[in-house]
Each structure stands twice: as structure tokens, then as C-alpha cells.
Amino acid sequence: METLSEKDEFCVAAIQTVSSTDLHENLEQAASLIRQAAEQGAQMAVLPEYFCLMGRRDDDKVALRERPGKGPIQQFLSESARRHGLWLVGGTLPLESPDSGRIYNTTLVYDPQGSQAARYDKIHLFGFRRGEEAYDESVTIRPGGSEPQAFEAPCGKVGLSICYDLRFPELYRALGETSLIVVPAAFTYTTGSAHWEILLRARAIENQCYVLAAAQGGKHENGRRTWGHSMLIDPWGDVLDCLPEGPGLALGNISRSRLEDVRQALPALRHRTL
Ligand SMILES: NC(=O)CC(=O)C(=O)O
Numbered sequence: 001m002e003t004l005s006e007k008d009e010f011c012v013a014a015i016q017t018v019s020s021t022d023l024h025e026n027l028e029q030a031a032s033l034i035r036q037a038a039e040q041g042a043q044m045a046v047l048p049e050y051f052c053l054m055g056r057r058d059d060d061k062v063a064l065r066e067r068p069g070k071g072p073i074q075q076f077l078s079e080s081a082r083r084h085g086l087w088l089v090g091g092t093l094p095l096e097s098p099d100s101g102r103i104y105n106t107t108l109v110y111d112p113q114g115s116q117a118a119r120y121d122k123i124h125l126f127g128f129r130r131g132e133e134a135y136d137e138s139v140t141i142r143p144g145g146s147e148p149q150a151f152e153a154p155c156g157k158v159g160l161s162i163c164y165d166l167r168f169p170e171l172y173r174a175l176g177e178t179s180l181i182v183v184p185a186a187f188t189y190t191t192g193s194a195h196w197e198i199l200l201r202a203r204a205i206e207n208q209c210y211v212l213a214a215a216q217g218g219k220h221e222n223g224r225r226t227w228g229h230s231m232l233i234d235p236w237g238d239v240l241d242c243l244p245e246g247p248g249l250a251l252g253n254i255s256r257s258r259l260e261d262v263r264q265a266l267p268a269l270r271h272r273t274l
Contacts, residue, residue: 009253010155013042014230016243018218019054026052027076037249038084046214047091049163049186054220058140065094065103082114087153091184097142105141107160109151118151120160124168148175155179155254166199172207180254183213192227205237208263210254217245235262
């Protein structure tokens with residue numbers, strides 16, 4: 001495996017989708033964007049939360065649940081990683097849980113050979129109520145255990161998190177030092193316009209690492225509107241690329257020397273006392 005010490009830059013892409021209520025249509029959209037990412041040199045691609053379904057009802061995703069290691073969504077992810085020879089952080093998909101009416105909202109990671117390299121079940125479940133807008137993920141989703149999850153890639157350690165997790169900085173501290181944090185997400189238009197970029201940049205600055213966030217972004221068939229603004233942020237907190245709305249990519253390089261420069265100039269990670 002070629003690592004960053006041999007070659008300083010590792011190209012990553014956040015894929016933004018506007019997913020519909022149709023699984024096959026969504027997989028086709030994802031397939032085309034993964035191909036575009038690979039053609040533009042991405043060695044790792046991240047899909048957004050719920051890339052395979054933005055259902056009309058909250059429990060539509062429960063009907064789509066798969067057993068670990070089995071099912072069309074997992075097959076699609078594994079084959080896509082292998083076909084394009086890239087690391088694929090598979091957004092989220094519904095995996096069965098011990099509860100009858102609830103699923104895990106899970107990120108699976110595949111290596112360039114198509115083998116599963118990591119699994120993370122969303123820990124923090126979104127709840128929001130204001131005016132007509134109301135969300136309560138805990139009705140259909142069982143929270144994951146409190147263990148943070150990461151995997152090793154050629155760019156170094158990659159920490160996993162999903163959407164609403166972004167509001168809980170203790171999760172990222174618990175991951176330890178990472179080169180990159182990935183955030184598949186589907187932030188609402190309301191909360192995203194207020195908080196999304198600030199939260200992402202804060203996580204990059206306080207953990208002195210790259211943050212790659214892949215979002216849903218646009219008006220969905222189910223009436224929802226998501227904020228989009230998929231982006232790559234560097235360890236100084238600068239936004240390297242951002243896609244405001246619509247399907248597409250935010251793309252850029254992870255550089256070991258940039259990570260080291262920021263950590264050396266401002267050794268905040270070493271100054272922690274708690
Ligand atoms: N949709 C989410 O899980 C989170 C969100 O929109 C927010 O935190 O705001």
C-alpha cells in the first residue's frame with residue numbers, strides 16, 4: 001500500500017446527492033458520482049447519509065434494512081470500491097438491529113479490493129422541532145454503542161462520524177489523533193444554514209486534522225430540503241473546496257506535510273491538560 005510518506009498527497013472526494021424515494025435511482029446517481037470522483041483522481045470517496053433513500057415516511061428505511069454482509073446496498077458499495085480501486089466510505093445504510101421496528105444507521109467502509117474495512121453505527125440521534133419542522137430519529141433508529149470507530153488508510157488514521165454527531169466534540173476527542181475525520185450527513189436546510197460550516201471548521205481546528213463532509217443538498221422528492229455544502233477543510237480550518245447545492249463533488253488533497261506544519265506551528269494537541 002502506497003502511503004503518504006512515499007507520496008505527500010492523497011486525493012479525497014465528498015459526494016453530494018439529492019436522493020429520492022427510489023433505491024435504484026439513488027444507486028445509479030451514486031454510481032455515476034463515484035465514477036466521476038475516480039476519474040478526477042480521488043483515492044477515497046465519501047457518500048452522504050441516506051444516499052440510498054430519502055423516504056416519504058421515516059420507516060421506509062426500516063423496510064430497506066440489510067443483514068450485515070448481505071444485500072444489494074452492501075454489494076453495490078463493495079463492487080464500486082473494487083471497480084474503481086478506491087477507499088469508499090459508504091454514506092449510511094440501514095442495517096438490522098435487535099429492535100423489531102428500528103435499524104442501525106450505519107457507515108460501512110470498503111477498501112480498494114472491495115473488502116469491508118470498518119463499521120460505525122450512528123451514536124447521536126437527531127431531534128428537532130420548530131414550527132412545521134419536526135424530526136425524531138430515535139423512533140426508527142437504534143443508537144450505536146459509545147465506542148468511536150476509525151480505520152487506517154494511506155493518508156493515516158480516519159475517524160468516522162455521522163451528521164448530528166458533529167455537534168458532540170467529545171466523540172472526536174475520544175477518537176484520538178486522526179489525519180482525517182469523515183462526516184456523511186443530511187443536515188436540514190434550517191439547521192445547516194445556521195450551524196454546518198461553523199461546526200465542521202471547529203472540529204478541524206480543534207483536532208488539527210482534515211474534515212471531509214459529504215452531504216445531501218437540495219429539494220427532495222419527499223418534500224424535505226437539505227443544506228448541502230459538502231466540503232473539505234484543512235487542519236488550519238480553511239475550506240479547500242465546497243459544493244453549495246445539487247449533485248456533484250467537493251474534492252482536494254490531504255497532505256501529511258500540511259498536517260505536520262499546522263501541528264508544529266500551533267501545538268495545541270500537545271498542550272491539552274484534561
Ligand atoms: N440531520 C441530522 O442528523 C442532523 C442535523 O440536521 C443537525 O444536527 O442540524
